[in-house]
Amino acid sequence: MKVYIDGKFHDKENAKISVYDHGLLYGDGVFEGIRFYNGRVFRLKEHMERLARSAQCIALPLPMSLEEMTEALLETCRQSGLTDGYIRLLLTRGVGSLGLNPFKCERPSVVIIVDTIELYPEEYYHKGVPLITAGTRKINSSALNPNIKSLNYLSNIMAKVEAIAAGTVEAVMLNEQGYVAEGTGDNIFVIKGGRVATPPVTAGILPGITRAVIMELCVKLRIPCVEENMTRYELYTADEIFLTGTGAEILPVVKLDGRLIGNGRFGPTTLKLINEFRKLTQKEGTPFLTSEPAARRR
Numbered sequence: 001m002k003v004y005i006d007g008k009f010h011d012k013e014n015a016k017i018s019v020y021d022h023g024l025l026y027g028d029g030v031f032e033g034i035r036f037y038n039g040r041v042f043r044l045k046e047h048m049e050r051l052a053r054s055a056q057c058i059a060l061p062l063p064m065s066l067e068e069m070t071e072a073l074l075e076t077c078r079q080s081g082l083t084d085g086y087i088r089l090l091l092t093r094g095v096g097s098l099g100l101n102p103f104k105c106e107r108p109s110v111v112i113i114v115d116t117i118e119l120y121p122e123e124y125y126h127k128g129v130p131l132i133t134a135g136t137r138k139i140n141s142s143a144l145n146p147n148i149k150s151l152n153y154l155s156n157i158m159a160k161v162e163a164i165a166a167g168t169v170e171a172v173m174l175n176e177q178g179y180v181a182e183g184t185g186d187n188i189f190v191i192k193g194g195r196v197a198t199p200p201v202t203a204g205i206l207p208g209i210t211r212a213v214i215m216e217l218c219v220k221l222r223i224p225c226v227e228e229n230m231t232r233y234e235l236y237t238a239d240e241i242f243l244t245g246t247g248a249e250i251l252p253v254v255k256l257d258g259r260l261i262g263n264g265r266f267g268p269t270t271l272k273l274i275n276e277f278r279k280l281t282q283k284e285g286t287p288f289l290t291s292e293p294a295a296r297r298r
Contacts, residue, residue, distance in 0.1 A: 040285025
């Protein structure tokens with residue numbers, strides 16, 4: 001395994017950053033989690049554009065162009081020797097002083113990690129996952145815009161701690177108004193009467209790339225799909241629920257707060273979307289194992 005740090009490749013065991021990096025000291029930075037399948041990086045353009053928007057929003061200049069960063073990412077994939085895996089692309093404020101002032105950091109740092117990932121036990125993808133509702137709420141959008149995919153995930157981690165303490169691996173997080181927002185690292189979809197619904201961006205969610213793919217697939221399959229605020233009542237009485245995320249992909253939910261969802265098994269709409277998503281990931285993406293231009297997508 002190789003890790004890219006500011007223009008150089010390092011072995012995994014020797015990949016290091018300074019303890020004075022503000023990404024470590026203050027969570028001052030942004031990131032993207034990206035998947036690649038069959039030698040192709042899935043939805044790379046969308047991920048890179050979101051990274052650039054996140055960086056712009058926190059006044060973090062890119063130390064290289066998006067095209068250069070894209071090529072560095074593809075080269076890291078090549079050097080990994082993997083054809084299927086996960087990419088963690090980080091952009092930190094860089095090395096600075098122990099004070100908060102970000103403008104004392106001389107230059108932002110780019111870190112690219114390529115590895116395998118398993119967020120949830122494989123059995124949950126076959127049997128479905130039980131959830132709890134976390135007591136930890138989402139950070140108010142007026143304090144930190146959820147569109148920014150920042151390095152600070154502490155509230156999500158606290159909700160994850162609650163889930164693990166309750167004997168499961170994932171939790172539903174509510175916003176300050178008590179509406180459903182998302183999981184600790186996933187978006188959430190609810191199906192009732194053949195209609196798919198997901199919380200809107202205004203509920204305080206990160207609009208996930210996989211979330212957008214599912215909404216596209218719903219249009220293709222002529223499945224009604226809407227964005228709307230929902231409470232736990234809508235979750236408790238749903239026919240089906242599933243989570244989506246780059247790392248998680250699509251994860252069916254079979255229980256919430258001790259209540260069975262539907263009949264407690266995979267639902268037909270969830271299964272249909274899983275199958276279509278898997279087909280898409282095997283044929284779409286930016287290739288890195290051939291001489292094709294990086295910008296080309298099939």
